Amino acid sequence: MSIFQFLWFIVIAILFAGFLFFEGFDFGVGMATRFLANNDRERQTVLGAIAPHWDGNEVWLITAGGAMFASFPLWYASLFSGYYILLFLTLIALIFRGVSFEFVTHAENSFQRSLWLWSNFFGSLFSPFFLGMMFTSLIQGVPMDAQGNVWAGFNVVVNIFSVIGGLAVTYLSLIHGLHFLSLRTKNSLHNRAINMADKLYWLLYPILILFVVFSIFKTDFYEKHFFSSLLIVLIVVLLTLWGHLSIHFNHNGRAFFASGFSLVLIIAFIFNGLFPRVMISNNSKYDLLIKTASASKLTLEIMTGILVVLLPIVLIYFFWSYWVQRNRRSDSLSD
Amino acid sequence: MPVLLMSVLSLSRFQFAMTTLFHFLYVPLSIGTSLVVAIMETTYVFTKKEIYLKMTKFWSKVFLLSFAVGVVTGIIQEFQFGMNWSNYSRFMGDIFGAPLAIEALLAFFLESVMLGVWMFTWDTFKPSIHVIFIWLTWFASALSALWILAANAFMQHPVGFMINIKTGRARLTNFWSVLENPQLWREFPHVLFGAFTTGAMVIAGMAAFGLIWKQNHEFHMKSLRIALLVALLSSVATIAAGDLQTRYIINDQPMKFAATEAIYKDTSSPASWRLVALVDTKDKKVTESVDVPYLLSILSYHKLSGSVKGMDEINKELHAKYDKKFGKDMNYYVPVKTLFWSFRVMSGGGVFIVLICLLGLFFSRRKKNTLLKKKWLLWGLGFSTFLPFIVNSCGWLITEMGRYPWVVYGLQTVSDAVSPTSTVAGLLFTNIVYFLLFSFIGVFMFYYSRRVLQAGPDQADQNNEDDVYSSSSLKKGAYN
Incomplete structure (x- = not known):
């Protein structure tokens, strides 16, 4: 494994982690339109908190996919064709969700408004669920042939562990979204977001414990990377406790970072466990490795150069856009 | 089929x-x-x-x-x-x-x-x-x-x-x-x-x-x-x-070009342009067509002369070039009617x-x-x-x-x-x-x-995106 191959494995992890951190609260805010907001007016106020940002956040996913295609074409080909139906459903969810932000502003009656608000809700609910399922399914090992084709049957994709994985990512996104709302709304919405997140944590503990327990039996992560896997799990637990305490004592910014980094660490857990593989085959002979799945040295070098130049610039204006639009939103009745 | x-x-x-x-x-x-x-x-x-x-x-x-x-x-x-x-x-x-x-x-x-x-x-x-x-x-x-x-x-x-x-x-x-x-x-x-x-x-x-x-x-x-x-x-x-x-x-892709002009046999020089044509893809020929003289040469080469290679000839060339790698059974004809129209x-x-x-x-x-x-x-x-x-x-x-x-x-x-x-x-x-x-x-x-x-430009200011996502749309009747 060359240094560039290793670097790009990390880059892919960072891009997916960035996606979950940023789009994670987007999804959570979308879910909050039903769990937190009480009426359509509040729902649109809630969505307004992410309206300027959701599209930029989604680019993390597009970049992750594109970067995977560029740096590990064999991984991209196996993963995307292998999880065909799950990714298809994710796309449908993302499409319904994506158009709803714009279409809801054109709704001309309560039926159409409900239609697009529900689209946003279900899109925000199912996107993280399907993606969480996909990642939790692939770390259990999948039936692969020598050409890298994944022949994933129903049970490979849908099993107790993958459902728990989907649930964990979705639930954590919801809490993350509520934390974001506690930072970007005022008055009644702000207070309710804090209270709801505070309560929701009690269910997050059992979900995370189940996730860890199943990961012990269903993956070889602790066999291959005992200390690092354990360490990451430990940090997730501590982050969750910290997030819970923070939101309980109204340190909303801290809570937001805690939930965000919990999502980041789920990706870290997966990529750490995968290493040095990218896809785990039931027959370890056919494992797809970083070493063999990557693009050529030249492509990786060129991509590295481009990344080093562009990523800092992207990050600067990305964060600037949040800073420019840092004003809290409120609904006028409670002002 | x-x-x-x-x-x-x-x-x-x-x-x-x-x-x-x-x-x-x-x-x-x-x-x-x-x-x-x-x-x-x-x-x-x-x-x-x-x-x-x-x-x-x-x-x-x-x-x-x-x-x-x-x-x-x-x-x-x-x-x-x-x-x-x-x-x-x-x-x-x-x-x-x-x-x-x-x-x-x-x-x-x-x-x-x-x-x-x-x-x-x-x-x-x-x-x-x-x-x-x-x-x-x-x-x-x-x-x-x-x-x-x-x-x-x-x-x-x-x-x-x-x-x-x-x-x-x-x-x-x-x-x-x-x-x-x-x-x-x-x-x-x-x-x-x-x-x-x-x-x-x-x-x-x-x-x-x-x-x-x-x-x-x-x-x-x-x-x-x-x-x-x-x-x-x-x-x-x-x-x-x-x-x-x-x-x-x-x-670069002569077959693509010949198909957009529905040319099966090499044209004469100067070549005329087919405005419309009835194409018989089965027998590989054009049965009826309305032609504009010189125009194809002008379009292709910006000159009053010059012929354009036909698909039959290109097909032979492609077979000669690729048969070793892709086999003799390849069909190099593209969907002519779709491209032509x-x-x-x-x-x-x-x-x-x-x-x-x-x-x-x-x-x-x-x-x-x-x-x-x-x-x-x-x-x-x-x-x-x-x-x-x-x-x-x-x-x-x-x-x-x-x-x-x-x-x-x-x-x-x-x-x-x-x-x-x-x-x-x-x-x-x-x-x-x-x-x-x-x-x-x-x-x-x-x-x-x-x-x-239909709503017209005078409505435009009122339904500003910014408003709809905050509360003020309430006052403007968006929630009737």
Whole structure:
């Protein structure tokens, strides 16, 4: 494994982690339109908190996919064709969700408004669920042939562990979204977001414990990377406790970072466990490795150069856009 | 035939055609409308006249609708190479992935972040700063076209690679030549100017409907003139770039060119151009045709002489060249009728747009504006709202179907590119769902755009995006 191959494995992890951190609260805010907001007016106020940002956040996913295609074409080909139906459903969810932000502003009656608000809700609910399922399914090992084709049957994709994985990512996104709302709304919405997140944590503990327990039996992560896997799990637990305490004592910014980094660490857990593989085959002979799945040295070098130049610039204006639009939103009745 | 239609290959091809064509309705629309909107806001910055601000906000609604649909259907594009064409991705990934990743990193981030800033900071920045964000958005969307076309140009005319003998996969050897690809620098201007034309023509057409409906006269007349000017310049540039591209293809992909002209036997010199023709693809001949003498030589070589090679001869040459690698059973004839008619609709539509722009600008000239009396012209402009979409789609049909049987010209066939794991049942299901979903979204997109126009520019300020997402829309009756 060359240094560039290793670097790009990390880059892919960072891009997916960035996606979950940023789009994670987007999804959570979308879910909050039903769990937190009480009426359509509040729902649109809630969505307004992410309206300027959701599209930029989604680019993390597009970049992750594109970067995977560029740096590990064999991984991209196996993963995307292998999880065909799950990714298809994710796309449908993302499409319904994506158009709803714009279409809801054109709704001309309560039926159409409900239609697009529900689209946003279900899109925000199912996107993280399907993606969480996909990642939790692939770390259990999948039936692969020598050409890298994944022949994933129903049970490979849908099993107790993958459902728990989907649930964990979705639930954590919801809490993350509520934390974001506690930072970007005022008055009644702000207070309710804090209270709801505070309560929701009690269910997050059992979900995370189940996730860890199943990961012990269903993956070889602790066999291959005992200390690092354990360490990451430990940090997730501590982050969750910290997030819970923070939101309980109204340190909303801290809570937001805690939930965000919990999502980041789920990706870290997966990529750490995968290493040095990218896809785990039931027959370890056919494992797809970083070493063999990557693009050529030249492509990786060129991509590295481009990344080093562009990523800092992207990050600067990305964060600037949040800073420019840092004003809290409120609904006028409670002002 | 029905058995063939239900194969993994044909369903995958249908899905690719459907998703890309649907996506490409909105891409040029948003690139073009954002350009016109940016021009309008710039005019506002320099003239400080409120009407230009009103125009900016009003027409940006059409832009934002098309952008939303363009974004969500764009994600499909990136995913489907892996989902439906995994063997293609394995074979081509070393070269094809990089432009896609760069497109996201360089263009999509800039586009989406700047658009988000532009939409919601009307009160934060002064106009001369605010206008920068729409220009950046537009610039980024044009930039994304460059990168995705760099990837497409490689599929049309592969350069800067070698085939790794051990793995059988393509490997990048020269990134610079991938970017310098002569195909790219003919395709890109053609597509880009076509996109400007599309957006501008849609705004012009909608403004013409506004005039027909006797709405705010000054507003729509001014919008119409700005849009027509952009559409005229862009459509002329599109045709010029198209001419450049066609003359390149004569030598680079002769089969594609011969098929767009339905030429089976080598032509005489000078060659005449077939305006319309009855093509018999079974016996490989043209039964009836209306010809314009000299024109094909003029179009192909810009000369009064010169013959064009026919498909029968090209077929023989391709067999001689590729039989060793791909076998004798290959069929190198492309779908002739589709290409022949697509080309005529495309070029005819292009010329029609140029003419109607000229007429529109002439009759709406400042000194003597008689456009309102010319109902036929207003209806013609209104009809032209839809024309660019047909023209664009025809262009892509020629480019993509004319590459048959290759997915990467001369390197990999379409049938070798599909995912081995795909199933007919799965593809049938996804095709049906995509079709229903696209129809659903397309109908709402069309309906809402029409509603925007019906509501008129005086409503535009009130339904500001910023308001709808906060509370003030309550006061304005959005929650009746």
